[in-house]
Amino acid sequence: MSASKDTSGFWSKAQGFGFSKPLTAEVLDEVIGFYRSEGTASANFHLPEQVLPADWAELAAKYALTRGPSLVKLRRDDSPVAAAPTPLRVGPITEADADAWAAVQVEAFGFEDGDGRMAEMLAAIGRIAGVTAYGAWDGDLLVATGALSVDGEAAELVSAATRPAYRGRGAQSALVARRTQDAVAAGCRSIFVETGKPGPGDRNQSLENLRRAGFEVIYERPIWAWRA
Structure with a gap:
């Protein structure tokens, strides 16, 4: 790509x-x-x-090619997962939420998007076959995102992002639980996800959230950078 x-x-x-x-x-x-x-x-x-x-x-x-950080790939089976507590409302987005969903992604990841084309690309997620986008709301404000991709008996959790001001309120734990529940309901037997591997002495809250939800690391994937 x-x-x-x-x-x-x-x-x-x-x-x-x-x-x-x-x-x-x-x-x-x-x-x-x-x-x-x-x-x-x-x-x-x-x-x-x-x-x-x-x-x-x-x-x-x-x-x-220069070796950089690694990602860890995780998997869980179709065993039940409990809902995670959060004061936020969590569920699938509608087409009307697509622009706000994209805006959370741009803000959370610090993407430069002066012409708005990246947001336009991200807002199209709902038109991808097999993909459902989710959000977490504080009242009417969309503050966190996630998506679920389903392909037969396999699913993957992707696109997790939270506005900086709303981190630590349980949004991602709740989004992980809800998407996992929906994947199991859709007949998926294997559910995958990936996140960054923490460095020595560091923590990755996302990794900890996933492990609490029953995900286990199955391999690491180093990133090798190429520059023209």
Whole structure:
């Protein structure tokens, strides 16, 4: 995926490589060639350790790929999950909420969006097949977001964001519980989610929330940064 005008460095990413065929110099040439053709200044390769070839150190040096932080992938089964307490109202959004949903994402992640195009892209989430967007409200104010993607018996929790002023009020714990409940009700047997791996001595509240909801870490995925 390329988002050549994105200044956050988040959206241009390459992942899923090394499973159906080996991760080789030819694969890297093809992917990096794509980014160059798109005028993309930087991109992130998401590569679990198990897909890296024996000569990865040489390949990373050749293509100037620099290892950065890691994500952790988590999974839970379809066992029941209790609702999490919060003073906020939690549930799916309507089409009328789409712009406010996108605005929470832009604010929470600090995206630069002077022309409003990123918000326009994010607001389209409700039109993606199999995806339901959720929100948490303080009265009429949408203050936190999440989404649920369902594909057969698998589901993934994505798009968690909370306005800074509303963090610590249980919004994400409640959104995790509600989306998990809805995934189980939809017949999903495996529910996945990912979040950042905390550094030594650090905490990741999102990771702690997920573990309380019955999710277990199944692997880590380091991010390798490429710069044009």
